[in-house]
Amino acid sequence: MRKVDVVCCLALAPLLGWAQPALLVEHASTYPAAAGGAAAVQLTLANVSPNPVVLQGVSTTVGPAQVRQHQLQAGVQQLVRVPTLTVPAQSRVRLLPGATEVYIGPLNQPLVAGQEFPLLLILPSTTQAVRVQVRGHE
DSSP: OOHHHHHHHHHHHHHHTOOOOSSEEEEEEEOOBOTTSOEEEEEEEEEOSSSOEEEOEEEETTSOEEEEEEEEETTEEEEEEOSOEEEOTTEEEEEOTTSEEEEEOSOSSOBOTTOEEEEEEEOSSOEEEEEEEEOOOO
């Protein structure tokens, strides 16, 4: 199915009585990592609704998770927790390692190339499950 078809179906979903996800999630992935280590998930959050959507947190079975942002403070690179992340109406927000990212750590199991694991997006009135693909190093 083409992206245009998906967006059109989602726009019609409320009229047809279908449930519509709060956010479309694209390209959710990370790289292999050892148990006890950390991982950064990259993904794109697409909001096709006419209202902003607020991400209030994330959760996963592979370790403690939170949205973090890299910031330069007093000449030192710091990872700072982002308590909420707003995805503006009809917009996309890209989360990337080294910028604003989903940080998981310490991992309670190794992440192996080819594996998938669940990531739960915590929103104001619901949660949304996402599958994260562990990719091989390229």
